[in-house]
Amino acid sequence: MRQSQLFTKTLREAPADAVAVSHMLLIRGGFISQLSSGIYSFLPLGFRVLKNIENYIRKELEKIGVFEVSMPILHPAEVWQKTGRWHEIGEELWKIKGRQGEDLVLSMTHEEVIAEMASNFISTYRELPLVLNQFQIKFRDEERPRGGLLRLKEFIMQDAYSFDKSEKDLDETYHKFYEAYLKIFKGLDLNAVPVKALSGIMGGAESHEFMLPAKIGEDKISFCEKCGYAANIETINEKTCSKCGSLLQQQRAIELGHIFKLGVKYSEPFNIYFEDEDGLKKLAVMGSYGIGLDRLIAAIVEVHSDEKGIIWPLVAAPFKIHLVELSGKGNLEVKNESEKIYRDLTAKGVEVLYDDRSDKTAGEKFADADLIGCPVRVVVSNKTLDRQSVEVKKRNEKEAELVPLDKVVASMI
Ligand SMILES: [Zn+2]
Structure with a gap:
């Protein structure tokens, strides 16, 4: 969605x-x-x-x-x-x-x-x-x-x-x-x-x-x-x-x-x-x-x-994954890569909430992701793409990790 x-x-x-x-x-x-x-x-x-x-x-x-x-x-x-x-x-x-x-x-x-x-x-x-x-x-x-x-x-x-x-x-x-x-x-x-x-x-x-x-x-x-x-x-x-x-x-x-x-x-x-x-x-x-x-x-x-929001257990979560793209003022590479990940995950039957909003800052998007509380957040940005990766963070953990682009979909199924 x-x-x-x-x-x-x-x-x-x-x-x-x-x-x-x-x-x-x-x-x-x-x-x-x-x-x-x-x-x-x-x-x-x-x-x-x-x-x-x-x-x-x-x-x-x-x-x-x-x-x-x-x-x-x-x-x-x-x-x-x-x-x-x-x-x-x-x-x-x-x-x-x-x-x-x-x-x-x-x-x-x-x-x-x-x-x-x-x-x-x-x-x-x-x-x-x-x-x-x-x-x-x-x-x-x-x-x-x-x-x-x-x-x-x-x-x-x-x-x-x-x-x-x-x-x-x-x-x-x-x-x-x-x-x-x-x-x-x-x-x-x-x-x-x-x-x-x-x-x-x-x-x-x-x-x-x-x-x-x-x-x-x-x-x-x-x-x-x-x-x-x-x-x-x-x-x-x-x-x-x-x-x-x-x-x-x-x-x-x-x-x-x-x-x-x-x-x-x-x-x-x-x-x-x-x-x-x-x-x-x-x-x-x-x-x-x-x-x-x-x-x-x-x-x-x-x-x-x-203090930031809900942390849904997997069984109840509205979506398993919250995909957040940070294309800012129209970074096409970030946009295209995010769209591709969204399509691929959805095609595999993974439930994804895709933050594709263009009028929100990175801070606003992160705050919303924490508030809504999906178990896994996936961020696509200029910075992560420089390393051919996305950033993956679990809602109940503090540390994020980088996952290579070609492994993202497989790691989420
Ligand atoms: Zn007792």
């Missing part, structure tokens, strides 16, 4: 109300744009990050046998009344009215909808386990949205739902998600800590949150520095570690994901019965598993940035 054609521009100033580093950098870098409190658009760079993360999570979940679906975000009130959550949840549940005066809900989560759907299909034990996943918009009527993408009224979630024959089988499915989530966060260079949590409005027996220690986080965890034991602060009373007896430290954290053993809370009202091996009718046992993608993007930026 040519930066000269990118309609967004980087900004020097952050929004006056921004307190979170991720909020400031995502706005300044031209990744997101605010429509209203807690409601954001993804701009071209941000949308690429979102899609990269979505694809990465999809691939990891496909490895544990998950099928993808897409469920509506507009729900009839009846399904929410069936489980009682229509009243239970409170003001965060977004209720609206249709033109006939009928009550509707904007999706906050999809347990009810998937239970309604699954009840039409599950009839025998042979169909279980069944695990369905989606990437879908959610709504939450937040009183105080904050922190850019950290707490929103409208956001995108990966949410998966499992149906098993027994509690024991659910334990297995739950464990698969637990491990897959740890792998996903690790792949995004996030040291998420799984902690036991309360199930809250989801109900059910057991749940874990995946918490990323960060000062801006809204949750608190108790953390043992000695053995790594961690727990949600709502779930424990003790001041010492239950595993090793050391003093527990309190730490702020961002909740990245949450998994639940739901039991039969939803299969009962929706009559999700199946016939087991002995011909007996039983209720399917459910689990649900979610990661908020917007918040995940904010969390990545919170922990992967410096």
Whole structure:
């Protein structure tokens, strides 16, 4: 993609109300744009990050046998009344009215909808386990949205739902998600800590949150520095570690994901019965598993940035390479060589953001490259061409190196 054609521009100033580093950098870098409190658009760079993360999570979940679906975000009130959550949840549940005066809900989560759907299909034990996943918009009527993408009224979630024959089988499915989530966060260079949590409005027996220690986080965890034991602060009373007896430290954290053993809370009202091996009718046992993608993007930026800008992990980066040409007032050799590298890399399928802007100084281009945060910066200038080379610098390293022109493309694939 040519930066000269990118309609967004980087900004020097952050929004006056921004307190979170991720909020400031995502706005300044031209990744997101605010429509209203807690409601954001993804701009071209941000949308690429979102899609990269979505694809990465999809691939990891496909490895544990998950099928993808897409469920509506507009729900009839009846399904929410069936489980009682229509009243239970409170003001965060977004209720609206249709033109006939009928009550509707904007999706906050999809347990009810998937239970309604699954009840039409599950009839025998042979169909279980069944695990369905989606990437879908959610709504939450937040009183105080904050922190850019950290707490929103409208956001995108990966949410998966499992149906098993027994509690024991659910334990297995739950464990698969637990491990897959740890792998996903690790792949995004996030040291998420799984902690036991309360199930809250989801109900059910057991749940874990995946918490990323960060000062801006809204949750608190108790953390043992000695053995790594961690727990949600709502779930424990003790001041010492239950595993090793050391003093527990309190730490702020961002909740990245949450998994639940739901039991039969939803299969009962929706009559999700199946016939087991002995011909007996039983209720399917459910689990649900979610990661908020917007918040995940904010969390990545919170922990992967410096005073100059974002430092994207490779998996999430909007582009792998930021190619910067310094042809100044029209140095043709630099221009032509840059165009050639851009063409060759793009032809090989490498994702390149090409800073071909002619009205920017070298300083401005470097500042933008640091702010946008692609993992590798490649600079073509008079100076580098004198040595038949380009300058290659990783965003997370200080030193640059010269790479010979005839080796540039091969070294980037
Ligand atoms: Zn301990």
